[in-house]
Amino acid sequence: MACQSVCVIMDEQALLGLNPNADARYRHRAMAYFEQLKESQDGWEVCAEALAKGIYNDDHVKFFCFQVLEHQIRFRHAGLSAVQQQLIRETLMKWLQIQLMNAEPEKPFIRNKAAQVFALTFVMEYLTLWPKFFFDILTLVGLNPRGVDVYLRTLMAIDGEVVDRDILHLPDEIRRNALIKDQMRERCIPTLVESWFQILQTYQQSHPEITCQCLEVVGAFVSWIDLNLIANDRFVNLLLSQMSVMELREEACDCLFEIINKGMDPADKIKLVESLCQVLQSAGFFNVEQEEDVDFLAKFSRLVNGMGQSLVLSWSKLSKNGNVKEAAEALQALESKVPLLLRLLIHEDDDISANIVGFCYEYLHVLKQLPQLTDQQKANLEAILLAVMKKLTYDDEYNFENEGEDEAMFVEYRKQLKMLLDRLAQVSPELLLEAVRRVFNNTMQSWQTASFMEVEVAVRLLYMLGEALPASHGAHFSGDTAKTSVLQDMMRTLVSCGVSSFQHSSVSLEFFETVSRYDKFFLVEPQHIPIVLMAFLDQRGLRHSSPKVRSRVAYLFSRFIKTLHKHMNAFIEDVLTRIQDLLELNPPENGFPALLTSDDQLFMFEAAGVLIVHGESPMERKTAMMTSLLQPLMDAFNVLLNKLSLERDEEKQNAIGDCLSHAVGFASRTSKAFSNKQTVKLSGCSEVYRGCLQTFLPALSVPLQKGSLRSAVRSFLHRMIICMEEEVLPFIPSASQHMLKDCEAKDLQEFIPLISQITAKFKSQVSPFLQQVFMPLVLSIFEVLGRPAEENDQAAALEKQMLRRSYFTFIQTVAGSGMNEVMANQGAENIERVVFTIIQGAVDFPDPIAQKSCFIILSKLVELWGGKDGMVGFPDFIYKHIVPACFLAPLKPSFDLSDAQTVLTLSECAITLKTIHLKRGLEFIQFLQQEYLPSLQVAPEISQELCQVLQQPDVKVLKNYIKAFFQRAKL
Template sequence: MFGPHVMEEEVLQNLEPKTDVVSQQHALAYLEQLKNSETGWQFCMSTLTRGMTQDNQLRFFCFQVVEHYIRNHYNNENLADQQRVREFLSRWIQLQCTQLGRQEAIFLRNKAAQVFALVFVRDYPLHWTDFFGDLIKTLSFGPQAVDIYVRVLKAIDSEVADQDITHTHQEIERNAAIKNAMRGSCVEKLVESWYHILKTYETSNPELVNQCLEIIGAYVSWIDIGLVANARFIELLLSLLCVVESRESAADCLHDIISKGMEPLDKLQLIETLVPVLQSSGILKPLEDDETDFSCKLSHLVNGIGLNLIDAHNKLSKSGSVEQVALLQNAVERKVPIMIQFLSNDYDDVSAEVLEFAKEYIHMLKAKVMQTEEQLGYAHTLLLTIVYKMKYDESYRFEQEGEDEATFQEFRKQLKVLFDNLAGVNKELVIEYVTKFTTNTLCEWRTTSFEDVEIAIYLLYLMGEAIPASGGNHFTGDHTKVSAMQTMMHTLVTCDVSYHPHPAVTLQYVETVVRYEKFFNTEPEHIPYVLTSFLDQRGVRNSSPLVRSRCSYLFSRFVKCLRTLIQPYIKEVLGPLQFLLILNPPENGSRLISEDDQLYLYEAAAVMIVSGAFDAQQKGMLMSNMLIPVMEKFKTLVTQLLVETDERKQQLFAQTLCHAMAVTSRASKAFTNHQTMKSCCCVPVFVEATKVFLNCLQIPTQSQVLQSGVRQFLHRMVVCLEEELLPYVPRASEGLLKGNDIRSIQEYVPLIVQIIAKFKLSWVFQKEVIPFLQQVFMPIVNAIFSAQSLPIEENDEQGKREKQLLQRNYFQFIAAVVTNNVSEVLNAQDSRFLEQVMMSIIRGAVDFPDPVAQKTCFSILRKLVDLWGGKEQPDDFTQFIYKNIVPACFMAPLKSTFDLSDAQTLLALAESAMCLKAILQRRGDEFVSYLHTEYLPTLQISPQLIDEYCQALKAENKVFKNYVKIFFQQART
């Protein structure tokens, strides 16, 4: 079927690039059959060795067919096929190295190398003992053959030794056997071939040299290190380090050599032999600015040297002698100056390569009870280097941070870790240096670069984590640290550095004064200065949007932290703040303060009013002065929105209306359990705000946006107001439920649940809210039922989540009505509709595979039993108990979806148990008799287990809850 003549006519011609797409697709489909053909692989090998005139895609496909055959059908017991494969491999290499054809594209050579490697792992060592001998012979064909040779070795490494590739247990055993065979027979030949390649092509073909160096680095991890780490190889590698085209690969190869797994003392000997040679050759030092890539490689090499020595030191510390450990310690110490040299390089990429060495060395120092003078000297030099590297570069774009800036910030975080660890080595050293550097720099900030000023403040900021304080107060405890912190903070807030024009300095200043707000407990006289710096051109009026935004947030934090200490200055602060609290209409364009940042300012202003040393009447007046302009602006915007026809402007108006409600809500966060709205005489202004804001619910446009703003405002008012809110609940609810939109209902339910939970015992609630709930209960529930019945596509995950959320909200709504003693809402409903509701609870308990919802449903059923389950109640609910509630308590836990190992499910199980206990309490022995003689026997449970269950039911609640889990585990088996 796949004779070559047919294939040449029907396939090869159709796969030419000029052929039309349909013919090509037909040909490719036809060729796919080759993979399953007994002779298709032979045809493909023949195609690959007849010449190289075909399209690369065809050749790649042919290699895939050969690969498929070798992976799935190659049998090294079939000598004829084995011989065909070997002849193909040999012929293909020869063809690569002759003038008869061009060399394959790189991706084809890599695919061919993969085929070689697959044959190798199947034939070596039993069926092709001299695989490497045959392969090495091809090197005489020239550089093309060398290229194939190193690619094959790389593919073999991937199949046999690469630790990053996952292998099966069988493959691991096979690979171990292959490596053992190679060590015993051919590794020395391979190493000799590598040396020959490096020497031969050292100057003429750097690409081959680099490929060979990569192979040496890969194989050195499992061959005898002495074959590579010897005088002639090291001399050759050193010479390659001076060849621009090969030096980076040579550095990587050396890194791989020193990273080979070895015994600690052997590793020490290897590195101590290698490093002096590298040093004497002038290699181990950063290079010129235009050689940063190579400097990075050298830095990576130094990092490997350090980490390997430290690892050897740590291993020997557990089992070696004191002398041996000291040898390794000294070896590490001698490398530290080299590491510092690279760490201090102007290029962060070079510095970053030795960060791990620096970190591990500092950990070594931390483990020492006492450090030597030399070690302290290294620690001091490291500290200076870290501070130097932490500084911003002049090219840093503060207002438009991009990828380079993000990279530097990540680098700075890593340097911070080193700084923190150095403080753990010797905190006195760090305190002394930071204090001196920070105070001197801040005192001279006007004549110092912004980079130095910013880092001086940043070091002060970092002291908080580098040297933690007990109880979070850095100004009590250790006298040395407290004195230093007070000195630096005093200098920071008195030297006028807050006037520095650079935004990086300003931001670091405000971050630091807020971090160390407890300083102002000791020197409160500086508070007015800091408050002013937040509110003028240095802070929230700064020309930088970034500074304005951050200062808004930090000012709020500062005020909340020092609410007691700032009382004498509140009137002076509220004045300048008023301008920033104006709600700009949308047509005015950009704002000085963004809407999000303005929220923090309103909260800060409210905190100052509430915590200030004013009488209650003054607090009410000040709060009114702040919020009445918001309401006036709100009324104006409502009028404008009603007549606006442009949709974009409508959106802007609606957004500003929501912002007005949001700032009012945020102001309410200032109240506490001790300083309530009522005690501060602020109830009238917030009630007035409620009346004003509810007007927007009548606006026909942008209704969803406005409803969301009202809902969020009302959630806050439920928390802060008392019964005075309740008269507005029906009006608010009507507006929020207008149109019976299911989303509106879904988002309304948590609000009404919150209202019921808080005000259930209030007579105003009974008078104002319950009649409303009785009226809207049926429409709300029917709307939810309708939404739940809508079909959802199988793959609509978002729709499924929304439906689950709606279901949970529905159950929470019913639970709020039932469990908060407002059952008169249910009593007012039509009996058939009420039965519908109760059956939905039964379905939720049994059929809805959501343990959170199931727990809520069982809680509802339990409360209904408490309310209506007594013997004096009507018989129809008693029938409902025995016909529906009792079966639900058993059917739900018996379902396979009821996961008895899940914590949430166990809570639902416990609630179902308590539901049964409630029935027992209301119905007594009648219920036990029903279970024993009527219901439990229908579950095919043994009489013994039934007796056991009924006894457990009569036990204490805790005992019964523990028992039901065991019961259902047994019942389900």
């Protein structure tokens, strides 16, 4: 009885909190009340009563009531009594009745929520309790516009719950939805279609918004109902008449698009498209040039695209099935749409053009499959090509210096046009090559008087040929003058006609992009290199007024140099002199804006390095040039490092720290020029890089700007290990000493790969050093891992996890590098301490990546020390700790055998057991059978089975068995 009294009236105080402007106290109370009503067995009934009787005028309260009702239907419907279910149905119908009589319609957000609740009720009850759902609603609303509005919104909500493919459904829901659609087709779809026709006919003048809603409903439902109910004369004529009504035509277009998109027999589809086209053409819709409404034309273009793609699909199916006559008719229908396609493709509005690209692309695919093209098809190809060339052109409004959303959309649109160009090249490479040649040559002859848009697109087309044309059609440079390709001619024109001086950033960029793309041209005609080099080096390129051009040119220059370094010998010193100011470190507070950013300068240093290292100068000259390139960096570094230690202002410290890091980065980048053939030693550059190491390494122990500086110097060391070979070894101990001082988890984690790299590369050469550094490094790791951290500090926990992984990887590298003595000479106590951490890593930390490393290490240690002549006391350790680890780790609840990474760990665990057997033989088998497995309560027959598998030579059998063994054990 107490509950019943709660449900008679609503908590008015709580309802005040529904107002968005209510204070926090009331809002919390409203939320608590919402939860109370949701969870109560019958608390929701008060909301039902409020809706059925129209008690509240406040929109937020009405919305709240629908929300409570929605929760009951979605999550608790099955638990409601028959009386309560009936109450929901009556509530909805009474609320709807109130809408028909109200002077003012409800707000759209309430109507949408109501429609959602109607749809949910329909989904739950249509198959069983409420088969007359639509009949009841249509009987009640008739043609009342308020009622029709709710009816149409409900249909769209039903589409969302039952049909919409973008919404994920559970298997049970999918089966239920299929049954609902079957029942609807059987019981009510013709009635619904008739209601749509009446609504469209009745309201197209008086209520265009309702008509648009109805068109949206038809479009949504047409995909799964009988098409003949919609694709008939009276319905299609009605839709076409609405194509001429300004407020309705966009929705009518979308509706026709959905009708055209419906899957059906190819012959029927062709008939439908052709009849629709005939009527649209007769009504004047094909005269797109006379249409000023671009929004409508964008929809119309999408409709034509749908019709075209439908015809292509029908042609493909008919051709595949060998229906020659019908396929020919489909092709004829397709060809007849090409003039309209071209008018839309060439339209000045890019949205309209973009919407037809799909049809155009597929039409070209059809032409590609034909054995021979007719004259008309060749003319169509040429027309498409000219349209694409025209549409690739920038317009006057494009903002090159501050690209926004419009510019981004045009860049995307250009990508679509490029796809068409590539497809054109597949259909007729000769046609494409000839057309581009004509446009390019005409433009280059008069580039001084042409607009930037014309010049840019001409060079752009030459650039795009590189990807579009297969090499067999001239997209290569033969070197044989008798076979000089069209492309070679165009490149010669590009570099010699002076267009690189054109005063627009888009043309400048396109010029350098193109000479870089076709850098192989200069291998065939190297006489053009000087003129292009000058363009790179002067105000056309690296000194251009636009920072965007300078930045991109720095990268392209580096690429150009790397490809053509063999042809640069005569220009090396001149180029280095000309770029000298671009290689200067930009110190903070110099007051001058730098021409290049530090990121751009990296490419300049790389290019300079390549020129020096790969040139044909004698070794002494290379040494001198590399010294003059790197010495200024070292000098500046020393000055700045001293300055950093005296600086107290944090902002200035950051600026100096960045500058120091850049200096190291630049020196590091020059080393990319070296290779196995051109080593540092052979190039005579050892001394200067040793100087760099001596200069940079002290920065490791500077407490200020520690993170960025350490990172830069560490990267430099990685490069030197690769390039300088054993010459770097004398610097490693002091570098390590610096890096192990005042370590954080991240420092250690980044230092370990360096030590691992040295270990893997130099092996026994670094054995004495490794023996010396091994325990200090391990102890530093232990110290950092042992530091207390906040319980909820996820970043710190992740850093420790990554450090632990790095530690295990390091031990794995040492154990696997054949330097047994590194660990063996650490003293029994230290060895034991390290090996216990490996056991701990294998068993105690739920991190399969680290666990896998641990089992690999244990395997290796068993192999090294577990034999008859192995380390004293190690066999005991195997039985006491390693064997238990192999069983305890997989038995842990956190060891997830459905996880791929964990399964890899289990494989290594199996290999460890196999290695123990190989080293200890029968003794190990007896230990398992007589001592260890019985202690785990493993049945004798299972124990015997495992031992038999262990003794088989094929380790794959063991891996599979072990997985099954632990799956069974965990049940």
